[in-house]
Amino acid sequence: MTGKSSPIIGIAMIVDDTPGNLALLSDTLSEAGYRVLVATDGLSALEQIAYLKPDIILLDIMMPGIDGFETCNRLKSSPETADIPVLFMTALSELDNLLRGFDEGAVDYIVKPIRPPEVLARVEVQLTQTRNLRRVENALNNSPFSALAIDSIGNITWLTPGGIRWLDEFLQKHGLTGKHDVGSPLPKPLLDWINRRSGLIDKSESFESYRAGAGFLAKIIPCQSAGESLLVLEKHSHEWDLDWIRSSLGLTVREAEILMWISRGKTNKDVGLILGSSPRTINKHLEHIFEKFGVATRAAAVSMVLQRQQF
Numbered sequence: 001m002t003g004k005s006s007p008i009i010g011i012a013m014i015v016d017d018t019p020g021n022l023a024l025l026s027d028t029l030s031e032a033g034y035r036v037l038v039a040t041d042g043l044s045a046l047e048q049i050a051y052l053k054p055d056i057i058l059l060d061i062m063m064p065g066i067d068g069f070e071t072c073n074r075l076k077s078s079p080e081t082a083d084i085p086v087l088f089m090t091a092l093s094e095l096d097n098l099l100r101g102f103d104e105g106a107v108d109y110i111v112k113p114i115r116p117p118e119v120l121a122r123v124e125v126q127l128t129q130t131r132n133l134r135r136v137e138n139a140l141n142n143s144p145f146s147a148l149a150i151d152s153i154g155n156i157t158w159l160t161p162g163g164i165r166w167l168d169e170f171l172q173k174h175g176l177t178g179k180h181d182v183g184s185p186l187p188k189p190l191l192d193w194i195n196r197r198s199g200l201i202d203k204s205e206s207f208e209s210y211r212a213g214a215g216f217l218a219k220i221i222p223c224q225s226a227g228e229s230l231l232v233l234e235k236h237s238h239e240w241d242l243d244w245i246r247s248s249l250g251l252t253v254r255e256a257e258i259l260m261w262i263s264r265g266k267t268n269k270d271v272g273l274i275l276g277s278s279p280r281t282i283n284k285h286l287e288h289i290f291e292k293f294g295v296a297t298r299a300a301a302v303s304m305v306l307q308r309q310q311f
Contacts, residue, residue: 053081056086154185
């Protein structure tokens with residue numbers, strides 16, 4: 001009676017020109033539930049990856065043809081393969097070369113002679129980290145928010161596909177040109193905002209810009225990495241028609257503005273900073289709005305406008 005085959009938990013590629021290493025690693029990974037791809041040199045590995053992308057690559061440093069360093073460099077230079085974690089395999093006598101390996105983009109290394117339990121542990125750690133990162137990026141790409149990271153002078157250090165789309169539309173709506181790759185500076189309006197913030201006592205100020213029916217919002221959050229900050233990005237598809245709200249609902253211009261900002265999640269303090277008023281004055285305006293609408297909460301007042309407003 002044939003037992004059920006174990007589910008495949010990932011695809012691992014081994015690149016090594018030593019038959020004994022290939023056999024040991026292949027058996028180890030296969031028994032652990034991995035589908036295993038094998039290549040004996042860098043060029044054949046790159047050719048295989050063009051057809052089937054592995055989840056992780058175990059790469060020998062010393063090989064005929066292009067060595068492990070050049071193979072890793074080519075992998076990291078291509079957007080299609082740059083995110084594949086690479087573990088170098090090296091002999092103790094080659095440890096000095098590891099720094100170069102990390103410079104080429106490797107995330108870890110395995111020292112020969114190969115010890116199967118160590119290989120499985122290192123592979124599992126790297127795959128877990130990679131999958132968690134992809135989960136986060138997928139969540140961001142399918143939510144109203146996107147993100148990017150910047151260094152202390154406003155250059156981009158990390159960028160999600162959602163962040164690229166946000167920047168694309170931001171440049172288009174503002175009539176700006178430029179590129180936004182890792183290493184590129186933020187668009188000038190955002191960069192000016194970052195520079196202004198350096199002298200602020202209240203660091204909670206958000207960036208907001210409304211152009212051509214689209215509202216662009218950004219909030220900055222310090223990262224655990226020294227010198228880096230995270231920008232959480234959001235875009236609203238429509239602006240409120242303040243003239244229509246004022247005339248149709250019997251509000252003053254200031255009351256209509258206050259409701260618009262409240263609908264975007266602003267506190268009384270935030271609205272006061274934006275409109276140049278005190279939180280107490282904003283609260284008085286809200287009391288007048290509640291009285292006019294016959295409601296008792298901010299959410300109810302905003303809901304009434306949204307029900308009536310024709311976008």
